[in-house]
Amino acid sequence: MVSIDEVARAAGVSTATVSRALSGRGQVSLGTRSRVLATAAELGYVVSSSASSLASGRTRNIGVLLPVVDRWYFSTVLAGIASGLQRAGYDITLYALTEDAAERATVFETFLRRQRVDAVIAIAISLDAAEVERVEALGLPVVALGAAHPRLPSLSVDDVAVARVATGHLTALGHRRIAHIGTTSAHDADGDHIPTLRRHGFEQALADAGIPAASARHEHADFTIEDGHRAAMRLLRSDEPPTAIFAASDEMAIGALMAARDLALSVPGDLSIVGVDGHELSAFFGLTTVDQFPHDQGLRAAEAVLAELGDAAPPAPLAPLPFELVVRASTAPPARPSP
Structure with missing residues (x-):
């Protein structure tokens, strides 16, 4: 080596000059820096992460908290984060923050306190007051993505507005029997939980259209294709099936599409379906969706945390992230207008 x-x-x-030239810190002429970089590349020299940490006090590593890795939204956000951080020479360490209280405590009390990360990005996670205090006590820059936190810098879409746009598209087409697949009151974690906010947006859109809240149908599902399929089957086999479904994620919406196929229902002739995310398969299935640009969300989170570390210019203000209704073949006016 x-x-x-x-x-x-x-x-x-x-x-010492090599160290300054490779780290970008300290005074080195442009000519010398170029010569050192060219020599290092020619010889195949790679900076030791441990030596770099000792010299700079930085690990060049960002901790990313997320509930699961094997869902499309999270993997796509991670790809955006990785792209943004790798350009700046940072590594990523993933920490799964499940619902298990003991596992969550271990992440905060052990893993993050080992001082092996320079900053933390939390993706779509609801942190309680004690956990926020633990994060703040680390003294590290923290950026929350996908779930707004009043005490942490946050990047999030307006999930109530997202659901109102999706459901409003269905009511504008003339649908009155509209069901929602997502969370139900019995499964609410708290008022700031993303699925809860989307359910509220759904209910507000119904109210905007003069549809009684009592007529709304809700089916709980676990944001997977399989659970979306099961929830849709329950709805479509009921005595008064809906003419439209708003699913709180594209994966659940794809499950609803599969349920309609299994029951020999036409989409959108018998049933209209709209989801949320901008899943890469949504175009393939002709699914109407609200695209929230998850890869770009990851890039924005990387930019925000790099700015906190002084390694990038300040990003755009942490305002609500953009989203866009993308209308495809899965939605149309109902075949028979509801009374």
């Missing part, structure tokens, strides 16, 4: 001393000898400079 090539050492820094070998790079210094080959470039005709001191090891």
Whole structure:
């Protein structure tokens, strides 16, 4: 393995100059920096992460908290974060923050306190007051993405508005028997929980259209294709099936599409379906969706945390993130207008 001393000898400079040139810190002329970089590349020299940490006090590593990894939304957001951080020379360490209280405590009390990360990004996670205090006590920059936190810098879409746009599209088409697949009151975690906010937006859109809240149908599902399929089957096999479904994620909406197919129902002739996310398969299935641009969300989170670390210019203000209704073939006016 090539050492820094070998790079210094080959470039005709001191090891201190090599260190300054490679780290970007300290005064080094442009010509010397170029020569050192070219020599290091030619020799295949890679900066030791441990040595770099000792010299700079930085680990060049960002901790990312997320509830699951194997869902499309989270993996796509992670791809955006990784893209933004790798350009700046940072690594990522993932921490699964499940619903298990003991596992969550271990993340905050052990893993994050080892001082192996320079900052933290929390993706779509509801943190209680004690957990927020633990994060703040770390003294590290923290950015919350996908779930707004009053005490933490946050990047999020307006999930109530997202659901109102999706449901409003259905009411504008003339649908009155509209069901929602997502969370139900019995499963609410708290008022700031993303699925809860989307349910509220659904109910507000019904009220905007003069549809009684008592007539709304809700089916709980776990934001997967399989659970969306099961929830849709329950709705579509009921005595008064809906003419339209708003699913709180595209994966659940795809499950609803599969349920309609299994019951030999036409989409959108017999049933209109709209989801949320902008899933890469939504275009393939002709699914109307509210695209929230998750890859770009990840890039924005990376920019925000790099700015907190002083490694990037300040990003755009942490305002609500953009979203867009994308109308495709899964929605149309009902075949028979509701009374």
